[in-house]
Amino acid sequence: MGVFAFARYSSAALGYQCDLEPAVKKVLIHCSTMLTTVWLVIIVCAFWIMRYCWKRRRLWYLASKIPGLSGYPIVGSALDLTGTNEKCLKFLRTHLKKYYPTVKIWVGSWLWVAVSDPDDVETVIKSTKCLGRKFLKDVLDHGRAGDGLITLSGDKWTYHRKEIMPTFKLSVLKNYISIFQKYSFELVNKWSSDANGKEMDIFNVICYYNLHMVFSTIMGVDIDSNNKKLNKYLISIHNLKKLIIDFLRNPCPKFHSLLYAKKIKNNTKDFVDFPNFVVSEKISSVKNKMIENRSNKEYESQSGNIKLGYLDHLVESLLSGSSVLSEEEIRGETVSTMFAGFETTAPGSSFALMLLAFHPDIQDRAFQELVDIFGYDKMQPATFEDLKEMTYLEQIINETLRLYPSIPITMRDVEEEIPIKNYIIPADCTIMINFLRNPKYFTDPDKFDPDNFSPEKKSTRHPFVFKPFSDGPRICVGAKYAMLQMKVLLSTILRYYKILPVGKLEDLERLESTISIIPVLGVKLQVKAILNGAILTQTPLVNSDTRARALTSTLQRSTQQTEWIFRLTSCSGLDPRPAGNKE
Ligand code: HEM
Structure with a gap:
């Protein structure tokens, strides 16, 4: 006017x-x-601008005290983070090392502060001032993927977490061991035809079995491999992970969201559709079970004593009226847990196998531990007690995660200032918690040495030098689950096969991060069947073993399954076929 x-x-x-x-x-x-x-x-x-500067004056002041990269005007270090994921991860790792223990990185106007000193890591991880992950919510179509533990914060996160944690209790997880074992037997059986030293890229196959383990245990459903929604879901995860990484390194994240709005929307739809389908199936199956049991006058909700798996517990509580989570919240949680559980253990197991291939002495020691537990009987399924005895295998897994952490950097929003040893982390920045291969605490930090996790060495080290599953209020809910699953899978493979290397050990250092970390050149190795500890030179072992076939036959999905993996992975840009076999 x-x-x-x-x-x-x-x-x-x-x-x-x-x-x-x-x-x-x-x-x-x-x-x-x-x-x-x-x-x-x-x-x-x-x-x-004056108001913006006034509001951010404290952030700039505190940031100016923290050493690190100032970058270029306006864009900060965003230009250094462009290019391939491998280059970007290398840049981050180099600078985290160079400016150890605290480093700042500007990505546009977005401040990241990385901490690596164990005392600082402890302060930050235990703090309640940096519990949010709003940046993830921003990219997941502004929360339209539904809210789960990964994206939630505040009171909602607290009551969700309280409801979910009991479903990851050891008493529940113990019931999953036989399922992990069944799928592990199926995997070794599948490899039997390749167990003659043929080069294989095992990553996608491990992902595939891992996925089925997650569905059969946590979700309590058996999923048909040919399910179209599942296929789309996996492709959407692949695309969304890429979009999240691009979003993080964009100097103007809002512009990124606008630019890729359609792509984000489409992928979010597929990303949500499949978990929604799983929840709907679960609701109708639990309803039917309840009606059946009621008509037999036997029904009594089990959800109170939480012996049920994750989704069974949530849905039973919902239908029996004792749930604190609404149906919509359960759907959001399912999206979140599937995402968190999928692909985190697969890189862990794959890296462990590759490292064992390059370190035959360590592999032999792990094998000896298994012989001490099972003798040479390969078909004896592992029990919880057996898994507890696999202490050296646990050291191997920990050492693998130290060198190749599945989640290399944990990022959280800082809501209030957090004083650490030498600096104050300003509010409104993003904290990056990471565990370097730290020469201060490991004599030869790049060397694969499972004895780094012997009880003696562990007891003399600061506990926050290494926390692959994080700690404090936001500690990974699936930590125990992941450890049990990896132990069953790795012990089964080692009982059946000698793992041999392909390529050079240095190739393992070529890494890229698509949230979880994976080797750029794939996870290639050879397996050779063993009998009583000796490599079999002729017939593949498992096919000739009638007991093995009997145990796995119920789970075998024949060639249809392999075709499905090919279709899936070639759609998502990954190809599990060995290099010389791509015609
Ligand atoms: C090797 C395997 C795994 C590793 C290394 C890992 C690591 C992590 C890390 C570092 C975090 C972030 C914690 C933080 O912000 O402080 C996390 C969170 C989470 N993880 Fe895992 N994880 C693994 C497997 C799993 C599995 C198998 C599941 C589920 C079945 C799972 C479910 C979750 C959930 C739901 C969260 C979010 C927790 C919250 O924010 O309250 N994770 N994980």
């Missing part, structure tokens, strides 16, 4: 002061209106 009044006033003034042609007068009026508008825009912008 002010602009128009001013314009009218100027036109009157012009008309009075000089006797100009009406056309010229009109132009002058336009000019003065425009000029006024420009001035007003400049004043509003200046005011906005």
Whole structure:
């Protein structure tokens, strides 16, 4: 309004002061209106910038005290983070090492502060001032993927977590061991035809079995491998992980969200569709079970004593009216847990196998531990007691995660200032918690040495030097689950096969991060069947073992399954076939 009044006033003034042609007068009026508008825009912008600077003065002040990369004006270090994921991860790892223990990185106006000193890590991990992960919610179609533990914060996160934690108790997890074992037997049986030293890329196959283990245990459903929704879901995960990484390194994340809005929306839809399908199936199956049991007058909800798996417990509580989570919240949680559980243990097991292939002495020691537990009987399924005895295998898994952590960097929003040893981490930045291969605490930090996790060494080390599953209030809910699952899978493979290396050990250092970490050149190795500890030179062992076939036959999905993996992975840009077999 002010602009128009001013314009009218100027036109009157012009008309009075000089006797100009009406056309010229009109132009002058336009000019003065425009000029006024420009001035007003400049004043509003200046005011906005001043307000922005005033609000961020403390953040800038505290950031200026922290060493690290200042980057270029406006974009910060965003340009250094462009290019391949491998290059980006290398850049981060180099600078985290260079500026150890605390480093700042500007990505546009977004400040990241990475901490690596164990005392600082402990302070941050245990703090309640940095519990959120809003940036993840922003990219997942602004929360349209539903809210689960991964994206939630505040009170909602607290009561969700309280409801979910009991479903990951050891008493529940123990029931899953036989399922892990069944799928592990199926995997070794599947490899039997390749157990003659053929080069294999095992990553996608391990992912595949891992996925089925997650469904059969936590979700309590058997999923048909040919399910179209599942296929789309896996492709959407692959795409979303890429979008999340691109979002994180974009100097203007909001612009990224706008630019890729359609892609994010489409992928979020597929990402949500499949978990929704699983929840709906579970609801109808639990309903039927309840009706059946009620008509037999036997029904009594088991969800109270929490012996049920994750989804069974949530759905039973919902249907029996004792749930604190609504159906929508259960759907959001399922999306979140599937995402967190999928692919985290697969890199862990794959890296462990590759490292064992390159370190035959360590592999032999692990094998000896298994012989001490099972003798040479390969078909004896592992019990919880057996798994507890696999202490050296546990050291191997820990050492693998130290060198190749499945989640290399944990990021959280800082809501309030957090004082650490030498600095104050400002509010409104993002904290990055990471565990370097730290020469201060490991004599040869790049060497694979499971004895780094012997009880003696562990007891003399700061506990926060290494926390692959994090700690504090947001500690990974699946930590025990993951450890049991990896132990069953690795022990079964080692009881059946000698793992041999392909390529060079240095190739393992070529890493890329798509949230979880994977080797750029794939997970290639050879397996050779063993009998009583000796490599079998002729017939593949498992196919000739009738007991093995009997145990795995119920789970075998024949060639259909392999075709499915090929379809799936080639759609998502991954190809599990060995290098020389891609015709
Ligand atoms: C090797 C395997 C795994 C590793 C290394 C791992 C690591 C992590 C890490 C570092 C976090 C972040 C914690 C933080 O912000 O402080 C996390 C969170 C989480 N993980 Fe895992 N994880 C693994 C397997 C699993 C599995 C198998 C599941 C589920 C079945 C799972 C479920 C979750 C959930 C739900 C969260 C979010 C917890 C919360 O924010 O409250 N994880 N995990």
